[in-house]
Amino acid sequence: xxxxxxxxxxxxxxxxxxxxxxxxxxxxxxxxxxxxxxxxxxxxxxxxxxxxxxxxxxxxxxxxxxxxxxxxxxxxxxxxxxxxxxxxxxxxxxxxxxxxxxxxxxxxxxxxxxxxxxxxxxxxxxxxxxxxxxxxxxxxxxxxxxxxxxxxxxxxxxxxxxxxxxxxxxxxxxxxxxxxxx
Amino acid sequence: xxxxxxxxxxxxxxxxxxxxxxxxxxxxxxxxxxxxxxxxxxxxxxxxxxxxxxxxxxxxxxxxxxxxxxxxxxxxxxxxxxxxxxxxxxxxxxxxxxxxxxxxxxxxxxxxxxxxxxxxxxxxxxxxxxxxxxxxxxxxxxxxxxxxxxxxxxxxxxxxxxxxxxxxxxxxxxxxxxxxxxxxxxxxxxxxxxxxxxxxxxxxxxxxxxxxxxxxxxxxxxxxxxxxxxxxxxxxxxxxxxxxxxxxxxxxxxxxxxxxxxxxxxxxxxxxxxxxxxxxxxxxxxxxxxxxxxxxxxxxxxxxxxxxxxxxxxxxxxxxxxxxxxxxxxxxxxxxxxxxxxxxxxxxxxxxxxxxxxxxxxxxxxxxxxxxxxxxxxxxxxxxxxxxxxxxxxxxxxxxxxxxxxxxxxxxxxxxxxxxxxxxxxxxxx
Numbered sequence: 001x002x003x004x005x006x007x008x009x010x011x012x013x014x015x016x017x018x019x020x021x022x023x024x025x026x027x028x029x030x031x032x033x034x035x036x037x038x039x040x041x042x043x044x045x046x047x048x049x050x051x052x053x054x055x056x057x058x059x060x061x062x063x064x065x066x067x068x069x070x071x072x073x074x075x076x077x078x079x080x081x082x083x084x085x086x087x088x089x090x091x092x093x094x095x096x097x098x099x100x101x102x103x104x105x106x107x108x109x110x111x112x113x114x115x116x117x118x119x120x121x122x123x124x125x126x127x128x129x130x131x132x133x134x135x136x137x138x139x140x141x142x143x144x145x146x147x148x149x150x151x152x153x154x155x156x157x158x159x160x161x162x163x164x165x166x167x168x169x170x171x172x173x174x175x176x177x178x179x180x181x182x
Numbered sequence: 183x184x185x186x187x188x189x190x191x192x193x194x195x196x197x198x199x200x201x202x203x204x205x206x207x208x209x210x211x212x213x214x215x216x217x218x219x220x221x222x223x224x225x226x227x228x229x230x231x232x233x234x235x236x237x238x239x240x241x242x243x244x245x246x247x248x249x250x251x252x253x254x255x256x257x258x259x260x261x262x263x264x265x266x267x268x269x270x271x272x273x274x275x276x277x278x279x280x281x282x283x284x285x286x287x288x289x290x291x292x293x294x295x296x297x298x299x300x301x302x303x304x305x306x307x308x309x310x311x312x313x314x315x316x317x318x319x320x321x322x323x324x325x326x327x328x329x330x331x332x333x334x335x336x337x338x339x340x341x342x343x344x345x346x347x348x349x350x351x352x353x354x355x356x357x358x359x360x361x362x363x364x365x366x367x368x369x370x371x372x373x374x375x376x377x378x379x380x381x382x383x384x385x386x387x388x389x390x391x392x393x394x395x396x397x398x399x400x401x402x403x404x405x406x407x408x409x410x411x412x413x414x415x416x417x418x419x420x421x422x423x424x425x426x427x428x429x430x431x432x433x434x435x436x437x438x439x440x441x442x443x444x445x446x447x448x449x450x451x452x453x454x455x456x457x458x459x460x461x462x463x464x465x466x467x468x469x470x471x472x473x474x475x476x477x478x479x480x481x482x483x484x485x486x487x488x489x490x491x492x493x494x495x496x497x498x499x500x501x502x503x504x505x506x507x508x509x510x511x512x513x514x515x516x517x518x519x520x521x522x523x524x525x526x527x528x529x530x531x532x533x534x535x536x537x538x539x540x541x542x543x544x545x546x547x548x549x550x551x552x553x554x555x556x557x558x559x560x561x562x563x564x565x566x567x568x569x570x571x572x573x574x575x576x577x578x579x580x581x582x583x584x585x586x587x588x589x590x591x592x593x594x595x596x597x598x599x600x601x602x603x604x605x606x607x608x609x610x611x612x
Contacts, residue, residue, distance in 0.1 A: 033458065036455070036459075037455055040245055044429055046429070047246065047429025047430070050429075051429070051430060066239075070237060072237060073237055082455070082458075082459055082462075087202075088463055089204055089205070090202060090463065090517045090519065091200055091202050092198055092200065092517070093560075094515065096200075107199070111199075114205060121228070122228065125228040126232055126233060128226075151233060
């Protein structure tokens with residue numbers, strides 16, 4: 001499991017054309033990652049309260065199971081834009097030392113384009129899934145909530161992650177200091 | 183058969199072009215499904231798989247254990263562990279390296295990630311070994327090797343994922359990891375002894391501590407013991423589900439970090455964002471691997487493999503040997519998790535058909551993954567150490583890791599030959 005690189009030493013010195021990278025990449029990714037943090041902390045507290053309630057007060061949280069299950073996609077898809085931006089995905093990089101310098105930047109641009117495409121593809125399929133949920137009025141098992149708002153949110157967040165990957169790609173084009181692989 | 187082999191070849195080629203493995207698997211899986219099945223089916227499959235993988239209660243154990251590990255890494259429990267094991271072993275030749283191994287083992291008992299274990303222990307163990315004039319190769323090698331214990335000694339993120347992938351009890355898998363983990367500690371300590379025997383100057387002895395000092399040092403590791411006892415005791419005793427145990431472990435680790443003043447808002451944010459980002463990365467790989475597995479299962483490749491393995495039904499160990507050899511080769515190139523996710527769906531049915539225990543195979547897979555973490559050219563633990571210790575050369579670390587790597591091969595053989603080592607403890611799990 002690769003720990004994502006931290007963004008601590010990133011320089012906030014905009015260059016021409018990197019405003020786009022900031023507003024379409026860094027800003028949404030940071031904002032959503034904050035939501036992911038809150039959700040993760042919430043999930044930790046929730047499982048604890050559930051267990052404590054069950055063993056200490058003999059009354060478990062109602063539907064904790066389902067709430068935890070639905071917190072998962074919130075964490076994953078709110079953190080995905082940042083992972084895309086930082087290029088924190090698992091990559092086979094053993095040939096990096098053999099690759100000539102001129103090719104590196106082109107390669108980074110192409111790779112980000114593929115990442116954007118694949119993330120966008122998943123977003124599209126999630127949107128189609130959400131349309132099915134809406135059409136067949138599917139509801140969750142315990143709370144009987146309609147499913148489509150959740151799948152729509154997943155599709156939208158995934159689409160944002162695709163846009164962020166495009167911003168990361170543009171960052172390589174204009175050599176922006178934002179969201180660059182170090 | 184052809185479709186699957188072409189799919190695998192394209193997958194490898196694209197991965198070598200530096201496209202993230204998760205997305206390579208998503209694309210290859212989708213195109214493969216269109217090829218073998220239909221466009222309609224493939225499109226529906228992608229949406230369904232992505233949605234189901236994300237909304238999943240069982241899988242919430244993953245971010246929670248990742249979070250626990252990250253909190254524990256910041257809580258500076260590693261220092262107490264090292265001081266304690268050092269008090270007992272430090273006066274021997276190579277004793278500090280042995281103490282590193284033992285402390286890594288202890289840290290693994292509350293942290294489920296090998297990289298976090300290696301990164302955390304290096305900050306404590308390396309300065310101390312340098313002060314006593316240890317050889318850089320032995321010092322860094324013992325940390326890199328000791329760090330691999332993170333995924334074998336429970337809790338382990340990798341065992342969780344194996345369990346979910348193969349519908350194997352996570353409690354049993356965790357119990358199964360304990361003895362092989364202790365064997366690993368023992369073998370690594372023997373490896374240190376062998377190095378010292380050849381080159382005594384590599385690991386000079388430290389000073390001897392009194393029993394009083396030892397007792398004092400030992401009494402400070404209670405935090406680790408309590409966390410381990412609650413999390414693992416809860417799972418083994420059937421009191422908590424793995425997710426609940428992970429949640430409690432995470433909150434326990436959170437309070438440890440808080441009470442020790444290690445948590446500022448900044449650190450809290452870093453820990454959460456790191457864990458969330460790792461979770462997003464893991465799940466992208468998971469979705470990709472599921473899609474690719476769906477494609478492979480549409481082809482006749484699994485059946486062909488089963489038929490092939492069927493010819494060896496009187497010598498099933500040859501199949502295991504072949505699988506282990508494939509893992510050793512793949513481990514040179516692939517990151518551990520993607521390797522597991524890619525191969526376990528293919529090999530698991532084979533192993534089960536030959537009558538082997540799923541828990542035992544899980545431990546074998548994890549041990550071989552540990553080996554891949556310190557195998558050149560991509561041994562990830564080695565690169566984590568490189569990041570923390572920029573003044574040590576990669577080649578030095580790989581040289582230092584070699585004796586431990588050899589010890590690992592012996593351990594792998596032992597665990598493969600003696601299934602009871604892995605299967606005795608799980609037989610007590612409810």
